[in-house]
Amino acid sequence: MGKTIAEKIFEAHIVDRPVPETAVINLDAVFCHEITTPAAILDLKARGKKGVFDPSKIKAVIDHVTPAKDSKTATQGLILRNWAKEEGIKDFFDIGRNGVCHAIFPEKGFARPGYTIIMGDSHTCTHGAFGAFAAGVGTTDLEVGILKGVCSFQLPGTIKINITGKPASGVYSKDIILSIIKMLGVNGATDRVIEFTGEVVDAMTMEERMTLCNMAIEAGGTSGICYPDRITAEYLWDFIKDDYESVDEAVEDFRKWISDSDAEYVREISFDVSELEPVATFGYKPDQVKTIRELEGTEINQVYIGSCTNGRIEDLREAAKVLRGKKIADSVRGIVSPATPDIFKAALKEGIIDVFMEAGFCVTNPTCGACLGMSNGVLAEGEVCASTTNRNFNGRMGKGGMVHLMSPASAAAASLTGVITNSPLYTGRE
Amino acid sequence: MKKFDGKAIFLDRNDINTDEIIPAKYLTEVTKAALKPYLLEDLKLEGFSTEQLADRNAVITKENFGCGSSREHAPWALEVNDINIVIAASFARIFRQNMYNCGMLAVELPEENIDELFRTFGGSGCSVKTDLENQKIKFISGNTELEYEFNISGFNKDLVKAGGWVEYADTRY
Numbered sequence A: 001m002g003k004t005i006a007e008k009i010f011e012a013h014i015v016d017r018p019v020p021e022t023a024v025i026n027l028d029a030v031f032c033h034e035i036t037t038p039a040a041i042l043d044l045k046a047r048g049k050k051g052v053f054d055p056s057k058i059k060a061v062i063d064h065v066t067p068a069k070d071s072k073t074a075t076q077g078l079i080l081r082n083w084a085k086e087e088g089i090k091d092f093f094d095i096g097r098n099g100v101c102h103a104i105f106p107e108k109g110f111a112r113p114g115y116t117i118i119m120g121d122s123h124t125c126t127h128g129a130f131g132a133f134a135a136g137v138g139t140t141d142l143e144v145g146i147l148k149g150v151c152s153f154q155l156p157g158t159i160k161i162n163i164t165g166k167p168a169s170g171v172y173s174k175d176i177i178l179s180i181i182k183m184l185g186v187n188g189a190t191d192r193v194i195e196f197t198g199e200v201v202d203a204m205t206m207e208e209r210m211t212l213c214n215m216a217i218e219a220g221g222t223s224g225i226c227y228p229d230r231i232t233a234e235y236l237w238d239f240i241k242d243d244y245e246s247v248d249e250a251v252e253d254f255r256k257w258i259s260d261s262d263a264e265y266v267r268e269i270s271f272d273v274s275e276l277e278p279v280a281t282f283g284y285k286p287d288q289v290k291t292i293r294e295l296e297g298t299e300i301n302q303v304y305i306g307s308c309t310n311g312r313i314e315d316l317r318e319a320a321k322v323l324r325g326k327k328i329a330d331s332v333r334g335i336v337s338p339a340t341p342d343i344f345k346a347a348l349k350e351g352i353i354d355v356f357m358e359a360g361f362c363v364t365n366p367t368c369g370a371c372l373g374m375s376n377g378v379l380a381e382g383e384v385c386a387s388t389t390n391r392n393f394n395g396r397m398g399k400g401g402m403v404h405l406m407s408p409a410s411a412a413a414a415s416l417t418g419v420i421t422n423s424p425l426y427t428g429r430e
Numbered sequence B: 001m002k003k004f005d006g007k008a009i010f011l012d013r014n015d016i017n018t019d020e021i022i023p024a025k026y027l028t029e030v031t032k033a034a035l036k037p038y039l040l041e042d043l044k045l046e047g048f049s050t051e052q053l054a055d056r057n058a059v060i061t062k063e064n065f066g067c068g069s070s071r072e073h074a075p076w077a078l079e080v081n082d083i084n085i086v087i088a089a090s091f092a093r094i095f096r097q098n099m100y101n102c103g104m105l106a107v108e109l110p111e112e113n114i115d116e117l118f119r120t121f122g123g124s125g126c127s128v129k130t131d132l133e134n135q136k137i138k139f140i141s142g143n144t145e146l147e148y149e150f151n152i153s154g155f156n157k158d159l160v161k162a163g164g165w166v167e168y169a170d171t172r173y
Ligand code: SF4
Pocket: A064, A100, A101, A102, A121, A123, A307, A308, A309, A367, A368, A371, A372, A389, A390
């Protein structure tokens, strides 16, 4: 019997099998941010534990609230900053060099095929786009990961989603993943890895694959995962060129992280995207998804373009295509947050920042910001936001606020009219 | 080991997420104790108010409890309110592991048992008695008593007994 990519990765990392259904695996990377890590650091200190399993495998960033908005968030940053220094963690990204964790860490080449990665953040599944097993964990798992370099997982079965067809123009990776979550439901993939395969994924850029894997957790999934291929190797080339003679050789080596054709799945789904239209969420659960057409006319107060889901350069480019030479509606506040400094610089160079500013958007520094309603764009009671983020829970962006999740192009379109509306980039099915 | 007995509160909804259990704006707290007043602050549920939590030690709820964010602040907020056990038809993975990692108990019961509990005690409330060793859990109100067996892996049971994953891992890895 063949194996899935997740099974192969587990097999290569197993340290202990305390019971048949649980594996303790060693970790190739532990990612940290300032919200969930300080409690782990303080607990380690309280227990008198110094040291980390391997400072070169720990990566840390201040991203959720940056610059600090008050004394409490300043203290969280301080704890992380001091600890990184004490423990000799070189890959620590402080203000000016920081970006949203799941955007900056891949950009630095920290996620690689075959890796095991944990972070105290549920959207860690994003890094599965590189053919890694990457899972969000709580602070205690993070703490043990930091100290011992291991983590326990119930062995996850895999749901394979074979994505086929040809998406219409104006239909994005975000529309595909929202539609998949609608199909699976918010707990349809609990204790499962979601393997995204098929011709549509094969043709996707790494950015698009990250958007796809980012939202695996919204269906309850432990990790999203894509097969590593030439696109992965080219994206990572600067970081792996000492390990391989050529991109071809890297691609060949990555093949060991592809599921066998006779691998066993919990569920196999074929998902045709040819008929898909741009979609958005309504309500407070990410599986409550309708077409933009059905939601057309819903009034909005704020548009937020950014986050680990859709704050990358391609996302800003698509939004800018919609906004170029136009002004946002008087009734709308537009906020864009390029997810990393490199994305910000690229957007500046390409004139995209100009487009946003001419349209009337506020451009913020790279940060999670409004995504989790902690800073930079909190909604007032009763306000509505068209957002490129990944979570529409009640209160997520501010108490009493409503968030409609959608693609950057759809969010940009909403900013121009003040209501949910299809973007001009969606020209319908051919 | 923590205590897994006491009076239960019934939360009649699927998919109660960690933002509802403890809103993100309180994640700036670095001590568990500071979370106490905010447990379930954003939960909108008919007949529910946070004052009801005062004398409760257990939560009984439906499917997919604890979905969403990985924040361990969710089990911590329960813990500092003296709630060490949640009984549900199912849990989100990260929340469930966080519970065991904190030496707390997530008990998954089949949907028909959960429905029976809501039918029998949903109105009046009940108290819970847990026998972790034998994996049995009893729900009692007046003369009415329901008892079920539950599954928990030997590994997660060991975590709960050890007081959590740090204690467990420290001696082994
Ligand atoms: S952008 Fe939003 S979802 Fe992503 S890591 Fe930050 S807070 Fe979490």
